[in-house]
Amino acid sequence: MRIAKTPNPAIPDFTHLTCSCTMNNHPSPSQHSTATMSSKCLPFVRSVWESFRANSGLEPRLLDSLHVTAARPGTVTFELEIQQQHTNRLQILHGGTIASMVDLGGSLAVASRGLFATGVSTDLNVTYLNSGGRIGDRIRAEVTCDKFGKTLAYTSIKFMNDKDEVVARGSHTKYVSLAWKDGRNIVEELSVRE
Template sequence: MNKQKLAENVVDKMMADDAFSQWLGIEVIEIKPGYAKLEMKVRQEMTNGFNVCHGGVTFSLADSALAFASNSYGRVAVAMENNISFMKKVLPNDTLTAETEELSLGRRIGVYNISIKNQKNEQVALFRGTVFRTQEYHFKEDN
């Protein structure tokens, strides 16, 4: 299986089993090995007491992008450490796009930046994630 098809198959499998990303309404826009671009619309039930998007929702979108990008090579990768900086408030009905940048990929560790922008192309958050790449594979034929 070529690398692009593997990346697509892995993300299709992960998304099918990911009830939380489905609940968030995440749509996969683009997948390539080491790269994911996701989109979601902020719903009213995703807001906090200030009527802005709960930070955990934005974090979760970025976390899903990290998971899809880092697993796209076929090896199971799990988060070790994540952090996020919020730069601009997110409101109900905003459409968020999370786009990954693979900074480092080693045998055991991967590091990614995920930029989250709104529908006006304004950066609302920056997420950094580090993953541990296990020796497990998503599909038997990958190893």
Template structure:
């Protein structure tokens, strides 16, 4: 038994169910109780951004820090690449928002080089810096470093499209 769901043994074999188009359709259209569809919207951002702290905010630059917690690591106890990707996306957008634009645009490209690992308990600094702002394209750099040593963990480049300003 899982949660409130009760396991009921199938009446047909797995092979029979895989060959039954109706069974396949049901399995794809009816989410299971513990599926990703049952999770709250924007869960990743909430989990990743819950513990970061703002240190510096300037025109075109932000600096955050956080301590790597067990919920942000892989089974090998290192910071997940998806967490780093989320931080590059969100911190890059926050850095761009300090430039006084009406919008932070939409992502065209996020490129990340993973250079080292971060372990549970390590404090990490995340610096977002706007490199280029000229409609319609902006470029932001986001670097993650170990606070104790300054060693670079990952470096991301975030390219965004800014829609043209309305003349109305």
């Protein structure tokens, strides 16, 4: 069963991407080159982020200035310059902003494994360790898809402030069973072979 795609010019179509591997002096499909996967991964993850920005209520309001800086299969890094809407009444980064980034980060980590529809949350946890900073400071995050199955995906994330201190860490579990049916997925192209 293939889910019908609704055209949206703001969201790039990645369904045409294929692995062009042959047996003649090229890696086999089971030996995808890391560089090839990474070159497909970053634009794909950014397209998923653009889909959140175009179709969600929360992310474009709170995290519109978030920038995905790198992606490879299973790992995504992003950063956010702290603005007024990200702070609490003490004028420091609000814990709810971090929790929202744990949620979004988990989705982007799942996207880095090739799922366009990134599932729904079953569990989200945040531990706050230091202040994330003030308006004008930058917070960086690295999120990893620790386990990627047909039903659940488990992700973990670490946040760093401008002083390279760990600000918070979190985890996010996603139910992804239905996401596997999305026609925009590129799971094979981003599959991690061991």
